[in-house]
Structure formats: C-alpha cells, structure tokens
Amino acid sequence: MTNAILEVEGIRKRFGGITAVDGVSFEVREGEILGIIGPNGCGKSTLFNCILGQLRPTEGKVRVDGRVTTGMRPCELNRLGVSRTFQLLQVFPQLSVRENLILAGQEHKGGMARRLFGPRDAGLGPDADRMIAFFKLDHLAHQRAGGLSYGQQKLLDAAMAFMAGPRLVLLDEPAGGVNLTMLSNLKERLKAINAEQGATFVVIEHNMDFVMSLCTRVIVLAEGKVLAEGTPAEVRANGQVIEAYLGH
Numbered sequence: 001m002t003n004a005i006l007e008v009e010g011i012r013k014r015f016g017g018i019t020a021v022d023g024v025s026f027e028v029r030e031g032e033i034l035g036i037i038g039p040n041g042c043g044k045s046t047l048f049n050c051i052l053g054q055l056r057p058t059e060g061k062v063r064v065d066g067r068v069t070t071g072m073r074p075c076e077l078n079r080l081g082v083s084r085t086f087q088l089l090q091v092f093p094q095l096s097v098r099e100n101l102i103l104a105g106q107e108h109k110g111g112m113a114r115r116l117f118g119p120r121d122a123g124l125g126p127d128a129d130r131m132i133a134f135f136k137l138d139h140l141a142h143q144r145a146g147g148l149s150y151g152q153q154k155l156l157d158a159a160m161a162f163m164a165g166p167r168l169v170l171l172d173e174p175a176g177g178v179n180l181t182m183l184s185n186l187k188e189r190l191k192a193i194n195a196e197q198g199a200t201f202v203v204i205e206h207n208m209d210f211v212m213s214l215c216t217r218v219i220v221l222a223e224g225k226v227l228a229e230g231t232p233a234e235v236r237a238n239g240q241v242i243e244a245y246l247g248h
Ligand SMILES: Nc1ncnc2c1ncn2[C@@H]1O[C@H](COP(=O)(O)OP(=O)(O)OP(=O)(O)O)[C@@H](O)[C@H]1O
Pocket: 015, 018, 020, 038, 039, 040, 041, 042, 043, 044, 045, 046, 047, 087
C-alpha cells in the first residue's frame, strides 16, 4: 500500500429510510490537509462519525495505518493517534482554558490509576502550557472557557484535540462562526502543526476561502456520494461542483 494513514472504503450509513452516506471511498496520505466540502445535510458529519467510532457504518471499512478500525471505540482510536473536534463546541464552560486542556489530555492518555493517584493535573500541566502558548491563548489561560468569545472557544476546542499529540486529526467545521482575525490565527496554527509535527488533517468546512487556502486536496460530497476530488483550483473550476454547491 502507499503511505495512506487513513483509508475509507465503501462507507454507507442508513438511518431508517435515509441513506446519509452512500458508498464513500477515499485515502488520506500522511502529512496532507484534506478538505471535505458539500451542501448542508450531504453526510459530512455522519461520515466523520462512521470513521471515528461514534456511529457504526451500515457497510464499508476504515483502516488506519493499514489496520482495520471499523467498529473501534473513539478511545481505542485515540490510542492509535487519531483525534477529532465536533461540529458543536465540546469545551466545559465552567472550567478554565488550562483546565479544559488538561481534561482533554486525560481523556486521551490518562489511565484510571494516574487519575486517582497521580498529581492533580495528571502531569499534563506542561503539555497544557505548551498548547496555550502555541495557540496564543496565554492571556486567557485562567479564564473560564464559558466567558470567552465564540472564536476563542473554537480555538480552544481545536487545541484540545491536539493535547495527545495526535498524528491524524479530523476537524468538523472549525471555522464556523469564527471572525476573520481568529480565522487566520486558526489557519496559521493548523499549518504550523502540519509543517512542524507532520500532523495530517481532514477538515470539513463551509468557509471556501479557509478550505481553499488551507487544504492541499479537496473532496466534494453531494447527497452522500463523492462528486469530485482534486486540488483546490481543480475543484473550483469543476462545473458539476459549481452547480451542486459553489453556485448558490
Ligand atoms: N442520528 C441521525 N438519525 C437520523 N438521521 C440523521 C442522523 N444524523 C444525521 N442524519 C441525517 O443524515 C443526513 C446527513 O447529515 P449530516 O449531519 O451528516 O450532514 P452534514 O453534511 O454534516 O451537514 P451540515 O453541513 O449541515 O453539518 C441528513 O439528512 C441528516 O438529517
């Protein structure tokens, strides 16, 4: 096989009479940033949920590093270096930025014994501080997450997915509702993690400028199927894509 870190083969997901994902196959190569775009309800989040163990696909296979992971639970995938963000924010509003990061790190790697008998921050304080500096959240480290702007919370949400130092991160609409300054901040951070740590990303996003300037390759979904695939420039120029998605 090639250097595919993720292989998705013939994934189909039915909810009663609805086929939300209808036989989707693609590969993600190590180090690339793959964008997934498509109209509302075309199956993007459902596809992520099938890849990452939140949902069991009706049909199809998922492999990480050549190993079949279909049906694995999210925590087992975490151990293989796979992490994600959700379309809706997953931060704990009552906890501080730093506490949120520590909690995310515990979820990824802290075993029960470490939680019960280890230091109060489970030894994750230095990792959290590194992530705070990296995402430029220093001035907010000890503020309650619930008091931050929506864009700052989205940035924290992304930072939480990186607490375990994952190799493959799937981000579901990281730019949704984020203002322009935070957006360029987020894009710059993702590019830096990709370049410095060789991390691989799959990003669902409706913001075309964000996708086209961040991603090396783009897949277009429509009605649960892959409609097109190519470089940002190729996808922008594709007549079918313009008609199905970009044209309105
Ligand atoms: N748990 C569920 N039960 C039943 N139907 C569902 C469920 N989850 C999603 N669907 C349906 O599956 C289809 C795909 O939804 P999905 O959320 O994957 O779309 P999406 O591409 O992520 O859309 P958006 O861009 O709005 O986030 C929709 O018709 C949706 O109503």
